[in-house]
Amino acid sequence: MTTDWCRVYTTTDRLQAEILHGMLESGEIPCTLVNRQDSTYIFLGEIELHVPCDLADRAMDLIRDALDPQTEN
Numbered sequence: 398m399t400t401d402w403c404r405v406y407t408t409t410d411r412l413q414a415e416i417l418h419g420m421l422e423s424g425e426i427p428c429t430l431v432n433r434q435d436s437t438y439i440f441l442g443e444i445e446l447h448v449p450c451d452l453a454d455r456a457m458d459l460i461r462d463a464l465d466p467q468t469e470n
Contacts (some may be wrong), residue, residue: 402429403453406446406460409434414444417460424459426452 408414414430421428426448434442448456 401450402447403450404431404445404447405453405456407443408446409443411444414446417446417463420463421446421448421456421459426456426459428456 406414406417411432411434418428418430428446428448431445431447432442434444446456446460
C-alpha cells in the first residue's frame with residue numbers, strides 16, 4: 398500500500414526545517430524534508446516538510462503551536 402504525502406510547511410530556513418522535522422518525528426509523525434533550494438545560491442528555492450496526508454492536520458497543529466506558542470487552542 399502506498400502512502401500519500403502532503404506538504405505541510407515551506408521555509409527558506411534550513412535550521413527551522415530541521416527543528417520542525419525533529420519535533421514531528423518525536424511526536425510520532427513520520428516526515429521528510431524536500432530540499433528545493435539551489436545548490437549554488439541557497440537563497441533561491443525553499444525547503445518543504447511533507448507528512449502522510451492522514452496526519453497532515455495534526456502536523457499543522459503542532460507546527461502552528463511551535464511557531465506561535467502564544468496561540469491558545
